[in-house]
Amino acid sequence: MRIAEKLAASARGxxxxxxxxxxxxxRKNLYCALAELEKYRPLFVSxxxxxxxxxxxxxxxxxxxxxxxxxxxxxxxxxCIGAPVGEINRILDTYKAAGIENILALRGDPPAALxxxxxxxxxxxxxxxxxxxxxxxxxxxCGAAVYPEGHFQSASLEDDILHSAEKFSSGADFGVSQxxxxxxxxxxxxxxxxxxxIKTPVLPGIMPxxxxxxxxxxxxxxxxxxxxxxxxxxxxxxSDPDDIRKAGIDYASLQxxxxxxxxxxxxxxxxxxxxxxxxxxxxxxxxx
Ligand code: FAD
Numbered sequence: 001m002r003i004a005e006k007l008a009a010s011a012r013g014x015x016x017x018x019x020x021x022x023x024x025x026x027r028k029n030l031y032c033a034l035a036e037l038e039k040y041r042p043l044f045v046s047x048x049x050x051x052x053x054x055x056x057x058x059x060x061x062x063x064x065x066x067x068x069x070x071x072x073x074x075x076x077x078x079x080c081i082g083a084p085v086g087e088i089n090r091i092l093d094t095y096k097a098a099g100i101e102n103i104l105a106l107r108g109d110p111p112a113a114l115x116x117x118x119x120x121x122x123x124x125x126x127x128x129x130x131x132x133x134x135x136x137x138x139x140x141x142c143g144a145a146v147y148p149e150g151h152f153q154s155a156s157l158e159d160d161i162l163h164s165a166e167k168f169s170s171g172a173d174f175g176v177s178q179x180x181x182x183x184x185x186x187x188x189x190x191x192x193x194x195x196x197x198i199k200t201p202v203l204p205g206i207m208p209x210x211x212x213x214x215x216x217x218x219x220x221x222x223x224x225x226x227x228x229x230x231x232x233x234x235x236x237x238x239s240d241p242d243d244i245r246k247a248g249i250d251y252a253s254l255q256x257x258x259x260x261x262x263x264x265x266x267x268x269x270x271x272x273x274x275x276x277x278x279x280x281x282x283x284x285x286x287x288x
Contacts, residue, residue: 079108208277209248
């Protein structure tokens, strides 16, 4: 079923984002985690795609297996940067034949090795161009990535909202946000989108903190995600990984409770191929 239709027909809902496992053990762990989370009747489970298609076969293989083995909607992510259109179309053909109905259409990051990578040379320079192609040639329902604090390459928040809005006017019928640790960024983003005339639903991306150092690194690199002083303070109290994970669950539970209070109905969890944190947050916050 198309995700936009599911969102329109649901009062509340959760979705989960996983990454393609590299080993058989990783595959078993992912399957166990998803079997646990299936009871929440996810709106969809999305599968990431390695930047530049580095893990193309594993990503496509994971999508096809999940589609075959589970009853939930599986949504592949797909990036277009630097990829020949023939290669992209072959993947889209495979997904179409497998009964996939939704794609998270992304530009992706320029390959790190190519410092002088010229984005304008791609067939689809931006996600909005890619979305138009997918809608026109394949008819999939498309999701778009959005950034409550602005994308790291955007010159300003105004510039960012213009390009976010363009993805929706190009045919994306829902958005999924980058993680954020201060809800005001998400509320402000929705306000800016609303002022730009876009009413399309945007699921907030919720990151359960498993390893705070990794989150800090990500935030300091290209992700443009603020770590609030309050979160630093809380995490500063702990060194044991279990304590950090528990504090991360508590933090995200409060974040989700506040989002619920402010009328948010749908939540997208970056599950990191594990079930426990996402499940605890859903229960603690009373999402469903
Ligand atoms: P775009 O929408 O093209 O935006 C990229 C930049 O270009 C922005 O700064 C934007 O403001 C600007 N821009 C857009 N249109 C125009 C225009 N017409 N003219 C000028 N500037 C413009 N990456 C992966 O590799 N694999 C994944 O599976 C993956 N999953 C993700 C899931 C989520 C929920 C999110 C939030 C991100 C994900 N990413 C993933 C990261 C994403 O690929 C990067 O953030 C990438 O740098 C931008 O992709 P985009 O689709 O947002 O690009």
